[in-house]
Amino acid sequence: MMRAKSLNDARIQKPRLLVVGSKGFIGQHLINKAQGLWDVFPADCQVDASEQGTFPVDITKAESVRELFQKVRPDAVVLLAAMSDIDRCEEHPDQAWEINVQGPENVVRSCAETGSRLLFVSSAAVFDGTQHGYKEEDQPHPLSTYGRTKHQAEMAISKVLPSSIIVRPALVLGFSRSAGTNAFLNRLAQALREGKAVHAPADEYRNPIDVTTLSKIIAELIQIPSASGIFHVGSLDSLSRYEMTRQLAEGMGFQDSQVIPQTGSKPGRAARGKAHLLLSERILKTCGIQPGTAHDVIRRSLDGFAESSI
Numbered sequence: 105m106m107r108a109k110s111l112n113d114a115r116i117q118k119p120r121l122l123v124v125g126s127k128g129f130i131g132q133h134l135i136n137k138a139q140g141l142w143d144v145f146p147a148d149c150q151v152d153a154s155e156q157g158t159f160p161v162d163i164t165k166a167e168s169v170r171e172l173f174q175k176v177r178p179d180a181v182v183l184l185a186a187m188s189d190i191d192r193c194e195e196h197p198d199q200a201w202e203i204n205v206q207g208p209e210n211v212v213r214s215c216a217e218t219g220s221r222l223l224f225v226s227s228a229a230v231f232d233g234t235q236h237g238y239k240e241e242d243q244p245h246p247l248s249t250y251g252r253t254k255h256q257a258e259m260a261i262s263k264v265l266p267s268s269i270i271v272r273p274a275l276v277l278g279f280s281r282s283a284g285t286n287a288f289l290n291r292l293a294q295a296l297r298e299g300k301a302v303h304a305p306a307d308e309y310r311n312p313i314d315v316t317t318l319s320k321i322i323a324e325l326i327q328i329p330s331a332s333g334i335f336h337v338g339s340l341d342s343l344s345r346y347e348m349t350r351q352l353a354e355g356m357g358f359q360d361s362q363v364i365p366q367t368g369s370k371p372g373r374a375a376r377g378k379a380h381l382l383l384s385e386r387i388l389k390t391c392g393i394q395p396g397t398a399h400d401v402i403r404r405s406l407d408g409f410a411e412s413s414i
């Protein structure tokens with residue numbers, strides 16, 4: 105009788121997915137998307153007693169990461185935890201290095217020790233933006249501290265665990281359920297609601313991805329045993345950040361005259377590449393997911409607007 109029960113339990117057990125950085129913008133969406141496919145274990149650095157089910161971890165501390173892995177025993181890990189604010193990384197390079205490089209080094213070492221598969225979210229900022237269209241094999245040349253930390257983390261991960269997956273988005277659009285994350289749309293909606301003018305670069309081009317499609321790609325990609333190496337994710341075409349912001353404002357029902365085009369560098373703003381168009385054929389071939397045009401991505405990213413009053 106006991107034996108039959110345990111066989112049954114084993115049959116219904118889903119693989120265990122640890123999401124590190126689960127309270128951030130992408131993490132919140134990924135957890136919802138991954139639930140059906142995985143037994144999901146969220147982890148982040150600031151967890152209070154009321155947040156049952158979320159594990160505390162500081163990825164800059166090897167011991168903290170090791171303890172988390174002992175508790176969760178993950179089959180797979182998605183690493184989202186980072187200092188994701190590009191300008192903050194420029195102001196605090198030591199802290200950026202600690203979180204964005206030493207953190208991933210600690211996580212990949214624990215993955216290697218426990219035999220867990222790793223998916224790391226990197227960034228288009230590993231490129232200098234001087235080329236029209238980047239393939240996965242193009243040589244990185246970061247312009248900012250943030251970009252350099254992401255490139256260094258990619259190299260450390262590929263060295264320790266070459267079977268890891270590295271996903272590079274250029275700009276992720278969507279709403280976060282909580283304030284204080286890296287979600288650009290929450291900040292934009294807030295400024296527009298307050299009637300403020302929003303300045304957006306007219307000379308920086310990006311091919312965005314909406315957070316729902318990105319989460320779907322991550323959840324599916326990490327299930328494919330043969331998938332490894334770098335994957336670019338983004339829309340088929342790119343738009344200037346000004347044009348993108350103007351369309352987003354319009355889509356949220358605001359006057360697009362609130363969005364002001366801006367060119368040239370701004371004091372305190374870290375260097376950004378001009379053209380980040382990440383060519384995403386590999387992801388289409390591997391998962392069959394096509395994010396569509398930048399316009400399609402913008403339209404999908406506005407889905408959560410009605411509920412976002414943060």
Ligand SMILES: NC(=O)c1ccc[n+]([C@@H]2O[C@H](COP(=O)([O-])OP(=O)(O)OC[C@H]3O[C@@H](n4cnc5c(N)ncnc54)[C@H](OP(=O)(O)O)[C@@H]3O)[C@@H](O)[C@H]2O)c1
Pocket residue numbers: 124125126127128129130131147148149150161162163164183184185186187188189203207225226227228273274275276277284285286287
């Ligand atoms: N959003 C985008 O447009 C975009 C584009 C390209 C790449 N990415 C990359 O995608 C990943 C996820 O981005 P996101 O937009 O979701 O960023 P996010 O909203 O800033 O989320 C990152 C999460 O990691 C946590 N964290 C920071 N330091 C930690 C530490 N030492 N230990 C454990 N957790 C820590 C953060 O907590 P605190 O907030 O308390 O610090 C936050 O909850 C990042 O690697 C980012 O660089 C994002």
